Amino acid sequence: MLASVAPAKADIGAYVLINAKSGAIIDQKNATRKWYPASLTKMMTAYVTFKAIREGRATLNSTVVQSKNSLSEPPSKMGFKVGTKFTVDTALKIIIIKSANDVAVALGEAIAGSEGAFLAMMNAEAKRLGMTNTHFTNPHGLPDNRMVTTARDMAILAMALRRDFPESRDYYKHPGIRFGKKTLRSANREFLLRVPGANGIKTGYICNSGYNVASSVTRGGKTLIAVILGAGSGLERTAFARQLFDQGFRKRGGQNVTSLRGTSGNPPANGYCRRNRSPGAKAYMARYDMETEKKGGFLFFKANQKNNAKVDEAGFTLANGKPDWAKILDRTLGPRRIAYRPIQVSLGNPTGAPKAGGTAVAVAAPDIPAEDVPLPTANPLRRAQIEMRQKLQKTAEASVAGGIPQTAAARPGAATDPAPAAPGSIFRQGLDFTVPVPAPSPRKQ
Incomplete structure (x- = not known):
C-alpha cells in the first residue's frame, strides 16, 4: 500500500564532510556549533595513547590496571575486577570497538599516571591540533556539560589520527570483539559491514548529544571523513553518513576545514534526545531509500523531500504490519558486503608500566593520585530509578x-x-x- 508522509527532517544537529588528506570541506552544516562529543572523546584518548607509544613512553604490551577509580565509571564498561592487568593494545581495542568507559579511564591512568594528568594531555593535544572549541573533562565522553567540541574540531582530530598514526588504522575497522566466550558488537558494525569502502572510526551517544559518529570511507584511492552530531537514532546517523559519502565522492572540496573560525552556536539544551526522537520506518525510507535515489538521482530525491513523498510500505513491512528492519537496512545502507567477524581480544601479556607523563605537557599535568580523583556524579534520574x-x-x-x-x-x-x-x-x-x-x-x- 502507499502511504503519504510528511517530508523527513534531517534531525542532524551539525555535520561536516572533508577530504581526509587535504582537509577540503565537501559539505557542512553548523560545523562550528558547539556540541557534546559523547564517546567521540575516545578518539582523543586513543590519539594521546598512540603518541605515547610513538615517543617510547609506552608500548602495545605495556600494563594497564583496572583501578577502583576506573571501575566506578557507569556502563558501557567491561567490569574487570580491581587489580586486573591487561595490555595497552587490548585497552585500545576495547575502547575503540566496545567503547568501554572504565577501560578508557584505566588506560589514561596507565599512560599519564593519573586521570587528571591524562586530561591535561588530552587538552594540550587539542590545543596543538587547532581544536579551538574543544575542551575535555574526562577520557570517555560520559555526560558533563563542560565538555564540548564541534564537528569541525572532531574532523580535525579524525584527520590527525589517520595522518599521524597510519599504522593504527586497523583498530577502527572491526565490527565487534570476542572476549572469551562472549561477543560484543560495535555500534558502528552495520556501517562497516554494508557501506562500500567503510573503514572507521567511532560512534558516540549521550542524551544531551544525540547520536554522534565520525566515519571514514575510502574509494578509488581517495578517503573522505564525515563527522555527524545529533542524529535521532543509530540508524539515522549511519544512513545519513552513507548518503553524505555517496554524494561526497561526486563532488569537489572547497575551503579547508582548519580555516573555519569562531563558533556558530551553543550546545543543545539538556534532554536533546527527548526532543529529537527517532524518525521511524516511514521517515527513514522517505529520506534514505537507495532505490529512490537510483531512480531519479539526488536532485529528484531532494525535490521529492520537499513534497509529501509517497512511500511504498509494502517493500519493508512484515505480514503483521510491523517494519521489516532487515529490509530497511538493506535499502538504506545496502546489503551486507562483509561477513560479521569480531576480532579476538584477551588480557594479553602485559610487561612493564608506561613512563607516565611527557615533557611537552608534564608541567600542566596536576599530580593527582588515581584514588583521589573525584568519582563521577551519578545521573540523578538514573539514581532515582535505581x-x-x-x-x-x-x-x-x-x-x-x-x-x-x-x-x-x-x-x-x-x-x-x-x-x-x-x-x-x-x-x-x-x-x-x-x-x-x-x-x-x-x-x-
Whole structure:
C-alpha cells in the first residue's frame, strides 16, 4: 500500500564532510556549533595513547590496571575486577570497538599516571591540533556539560589520527570483539559491514548529544571523513553518513576545514534526545531509500523531500504490519558486503608500566593520585530509578518472606550481589561487560 508522509527532517544537529588528506570541506552544516562529543572523546584518548607509544613512553604490551577509580565509571564498561592487568593494545581495542568507559579511564591512568594528568594531555593535544572549541573533562565522553567540541574540531582530530598514526588504522575497522566466550558488537558494525569502502572510526551517544559518529570511507584511492552530531537514532546517523559519502565522492572540496573560525552556536539544551526522537520506518525510507535515489538521482530525491513523498510500505513491512528492519537496512545502507567477524581480544601479556607523563605537557599535568580523583556524579534520574527499583524489590521480597526484608543477601547476578566472583574470574560480580542486571519487577513475580 502507499502511504503519504510528511517530508523527513534531517534531525542532524551539525555535520561536516572533508577530504581526509587535504582537509577540503565537501559539505557542512553548523560545523562550528558547539556540541557534546559523547564517546567521540575516545578518539582523543586513543590519539594521546598512540603518541605515547610513538615517543617510547609506552608500548602495545605495556600494563594497564583496572583501578577502583576506573571501575566506578557507569556502563558501557567491561567490569574487570580491581587489580586486573591487561595490555595497552587490548585497552585500545576495547575502547575503540566496545567503547568501554572504565577501560578508557584505566588506560589514561596507565599512560599519564593519573586521570587528571591524562586530561591535561588530552587538552594540550587539542590545543596543538587547532581544536579551538574543544575542551575535555574526562577520557570517555560520559555526560558533563563542560565538555564540548564541534564537528569541525572532531574532523580535525579524525584527520590527525589517520595522518599521524597510519599504522593504527586497523583498530577502527572491526565490527565487534570476542572476549572469551562472549561477543560484543560495535555500534558502528552495520556501517562497516554494508557501506562500500567503510573503514572507521567511532560512534558516540549521550542524551544531551544525540547520536554522534565520525566515519571514514575510502574509494578509488581517495578517503573522505564525515563527522555527524545529533542524529535521532543509530540508524539515522549511519544512513545519513552513507548518503553524505555517496554524494561526497561526486563532488569537489572547497575551503579547508582548519580555516573555519569562531563558533556558530551553543550546545543543545539538556534532554536533546527527548526532543529529537527517532524518525521511524516511514521517515527513514522517505529520506534514505537507495532505490529512490537510483531512480531519479539526488536532485529528484531532494525535490521529492520537499513534497509529501509517497512511500511504498509494502517493500519493508512484515505480514503483521510491523517494519521489516532487515529490509530497511538493506535499502538504506545496502546489503551486507562483509561477513560479521569480531576480532579476538584477551588480557594479553602485559610487561612493564608506561613512563607516565611527557615533557611537552608534564608541567600542566596536576599530580593527582588515581584514588583521589573525584568519582563521577551519578545521573540523578538514573539514581532515582535505581533507588525506586530497590525499594520495590525489598517490598516484594518482604511479602514473599513473611514480612522480613532480605537485606542480608541479594539476587544472584544483580549489581548488589555480595557473593565473591567465581575462582579465577576477572570480572566484578554483576558487572560482567555492560549494564548490571536489573531487579525483576515485583508485578511479575
